[in-house]
Amino acid sequence: MTSLGPTRSMQLAGCATHPIRFVDGDAPVDFVLANDAEVESIVADLPRYHSIALVFPKWADGRAYSQARLLRGRYRFAGEIRATGEVLVDMMPLLARTGFDAVALRADQSKEFAERALSFFSDGHYQGDLIEPQPRFRRSDTEGSE
């Protein structure tokens, strides 16, 4: 497994595309963080991990989005954050925007649809996220931006 280096999330921020890679459901991972576990409890261990799997026990359970957001945005985890469990193609935009960079799709899901799910909002979004931390009102395309 490749180490991605400490500036990973900054690079991600400048990326126009969404570098999410597809992995198999049984691919090895350094650590699995349950979706009711505290991100704060593993902060000291983060430097040892190259990959962390977050879990969607049901696809409509959104706790792992906050976990990913904290791992990347607060604790600057630069390794792989993988979405596991019931991962559906329509979650792709949310996963990409909260800091995931790998997904193990549910077995019946299509990679083609997953790619397409990332294609709809070509102009970006209103609020900042882990792809583009600046909200629209701080980006240059807004007349009133500073």
Added chain:
Amino acid sequence: MYRYDDFDRHFVHQRAAQFRDQLERHLAGHLPDDDFRALRLQNGWYVQRHAPMARIAVPYGELSSRQLRALARIAREFDGRDGGPYEGRGGGFGHFTTRQNCQFNWIALPDAADVMDILADVDMHGIQTSGNCIRNITSDCFAGVAADEIVDPRPYCEILRQWSTLHPEFAFLPRKFKIAVSGAAEDRAATAWHDIGLVLKKNDAGEIGFEVRVGGGMGRTPIIGTVARDFLPWQEILVFIEAIVRVYNRYGRRDNLYKSRIKILVKAEGQKFVDAVEAEFANILARDLDGSAHLLTDAERDRIAACFELPQGVAPIVEAHDGAHANASKPAAYTRWLERNVHPHQLAGYRAVTLSLKRAGQPPGDASADQMDLAAELADRFSASELRVSHDQNLVLPWVRASELPALWQAAREAGFATPNIGYLTDMIACPGGDVCALANARSLPIAAAITERFDDLDELHDIGDIDLHISGCINSCGHHHSGHIGILGVDKDGQEWYQVSLGGADGSTLSGAATTGKVIGPSFAADEVPDVIEAVIDAYRAERADGDERFIATVRRVGIEPFKVAANAVRRATAVHA
């Protein structure tokens, strides 16, 4: 009104295209019901008792005549359309809700993507009108025109709308999440009853900030929101809300649907919850990558606020014509309409006018396609092409010249919008109930109709005075029965419809006093007893009221519910055995 720019416009079209893709995959069998559900919900599409229900967002209740005509077109062309599966099922109507949205009950799901395209063409959508996400932001229907306004809430509502729209982290919360914003002395948005209730105020230095309440809500466990901050500088509002919603997303209960709203977390944790929010707020700003990016700037507020300057052609009129004053030459009906349906305005020479959607023969908040077109026409003629949807399920014309009130009254009468009952018993809130809603335990609309029919005498309504009657068909409380001066709740026992009546609830306003939950007056009543019960309660009020003008809610507060309970029990028939 907020004016969409190219980004906004492109955004709703992209959302419509995304939804079309999802719908097509669903119809083609690639996206099973269970997986499609949350996706369609977040675009406003429920599957109801008989047919899908579409909930269209009217952000903070502001609507242009052009948008209302698009809603009329959807009612006409898609709601129970000819040749469709729901032909002849009573379609052709829109229903305006307490959350200032518009719902359709008889649109076939395969038409859903076409409907969203039509909406996108007029800068509308159904984004986050349902599902466990941050819902449409609601506000005062008189925002920007209210005479008692301290700060215009609309720019802040729009900023919140943009921030919450497709927020990637908060699309799958434990449960739905509702935010209301008020900026006037009178709270017309029931802010204390919301997951987050925001009240704009100014401090001694004249700076603008928010009182932030969190954890209000109705349903099975009615709770008034807790004040988390007395005065949060406006620049910090997005970050503070992000902190609240993140704490909720992480720690809100997901094991029990009935305990999953933020109010349960706030109630269980108390000050610990507020402390956790404050810690999260500090962490975002101090530790996060670009953590201060969502602090609002003057430039952004100014950019948004510029959209809410006076509409074209609207300017203060110094020498106001006295159309707003009754005189001998005007009929009594006009005077009554002035008293009830015409509201003070912050701009000299202007009034806000309520178009009543509460009239005999039509469910509260309903408007047919033709009626929506008529209301759009009135908006064009009298109100700078702008309307509002009110929390009380009426339409409002916000920019009416006082001199044009007589002409508007005539036109509104002809269109059936001039019932002078605003604030009266028949200006009731009611959910659609068991006639169409899959959640309901009982029907709301026949109860609403029976009460409207019983109290059809305007002199009598006038004598009864201001009173909030709220009817919900089930404990989900879409009809806000908890906060009604009189609340009616439909319940199901052994497959039959029964109605629980409560008294003394309040939205939280000058008239009603602080927000509070009504008290139930004994076992449920049978449907056909309800109009008699309401009449008995009203008669008891008239007997008990201290002087000629003590209002119903004040009398209930003063004497307690006992006299009303006795009066209500006296008219029991089918349920006499329970009493």
